[in-house]
Amino acid sequence: MKDSYGREISYLRLSVTELCNLRCRYCMPAEGVCKKSHNELLTQEEMLSAVRAAASLGIEKLRVTGGEPLVKPDIVALCREAAATEGIKELCLTTNGTLLPRFAKPLREAGVRRLNISLDTLDEDKYRYITRGGQLEDAMRGLEAASEAGFDKIKLNAVLIGGFNDDEIPRLAELTLRYPVDVRFIELMPMYDGGDFGPEAFIPYTAVHEHLPELEELPPDGGVAKLYRLPGALGNIGMISPISAHFCASCNRIRITADGKIKPCLHSSDELTIKGLSEDEMRETLRGAILQKPRWHGELSYLSRSRAQRNMNQIGG
Numbered sequence: 001m002k003d004s005y006g007r008e009i010s011y012l013r014l015s016v017t018e019l020c021n022l023r024c025r026y027c028m029p030a031e032g033v034c035k036k037s038h039n040e041l042l043t044q045e046e047m048l049s050a051v052r053a054a055a056s057l058g059i060e061k062l063r064v065t066g067g068e069p070l071v072k073p074d075i076v077a078l079c080r081e082a083a084a085t086e087g088i089k090e091l092c093l094t095t096n097g098t099l100l101p102r103f104a105k106p107l108r109e110a111g112v113r114r115l116n117i118s119l120d121t122l123d124e125d126k127y128r129y130i131t132r133g134g135q136l137e138d139a140m141r142g143l144e145a146a147s148e149a150g151f152d153k154i155k156l157n158a159v160l161i162g163g164f165n166d167d168e169i170p171r172l173a174e175l176t177l178r179y180p181v182d183v184r185f186i187e188l189m190p191m192y193d194g195g196d197f198g199p200e201a202f203i204p205y206t207a208v209h210e211h212l213p214e215l216e217e218l219p220p221d222g223g224v225a226k227l228y229r230l231p232g233a234l235g236n237i238g239m240i241s242p243i244s245a246h247f248c249a250s251c252n253r254i255r256i257t258a259d260g261k262i263k264p265c266l267h268s269s270d271e272l273t274i275k276g277l278s279e280d281e282m283r284e285t286l287r288g289a290i291l292q293k294p295r296w297h298g299e300l301s302y303l304s305r306s307r308a309q310r311n312m313n314q315i316g317g
């Protein structure tokens, strides 16, 4: 269905848990999250009702995210049912990849077609630092397992962090020469007030061009990333610029959090509750949320922080 600015809303991001097995410094606090009680969170059945309600309004693409979706019990069953929902044409999942050696094949068999794997660095010490304790080797094994499982598409997402991984832009981009994957550089969003990064960490996507002058521009594919390719590469380079060049005019998505709030816009504090509602009531609440989706996310910079009032792990990236 169309929102009040004429945008066709066809994409739902469903966060299935706030919990994560890593603690990325730009995403969540070191101590993790205050574990919510079961009755504050959507049940698996409520998540599936929300997916059916959304599909009946024209949602065709579903992304399962978190927190870390692969720490949720029964994630494979949830994906299987979500993929089989009438109207859902494409099921995607975003993960840090560390649990993919166990889950890649079952997820593919359950109907997940596309995977986004977060990978901000190829340096073991830096990986341990940014994730507050994670092992790069686990993520790389996950990437191998995903490559073997036969997904339609694998994208590696790196958040651009000045002074942390800008020196690794060429090395990360070169993964597209070795694997049939896309590598996407995402501008750091000022989400988490207690985050570890100051103004110098916010670097625009144009920094990627400075490091990779040989990039060849590709036509847009309808997504939010500006697309390029290294000569001879197996996959594309994408640049996602929520800060320096926002793409709100073509935003086609809404979000549902694990605690049952619809977020019509990532950076707005507006939330509509679906916890405890029937499927019909969810449909009407979703319809209202789509109609109240704002025209744009408002000024966003290190000085004008996101008004989302949640960390990313509590929204779903």
Ligand code: SAM
Pocket: 020, 026, 027, 065, 066, 067, 068, 069, 094, 095, 096, 097, 116, 117, 118, 157, 159, 186, 187, 188, 189, 190, 191, 192, 312, 313, 316, 317
């Ligand atoms: N655990 C999964 C993962 O690591 O991909 C899924 C959830 S995570 C919140 C989803 C995406 O949000 C990741 O690609 C992560 O890098 C991104 N993200 C989190 N905080 C961000 C921030 N402040 N700015 C930009 N991207 C962010």
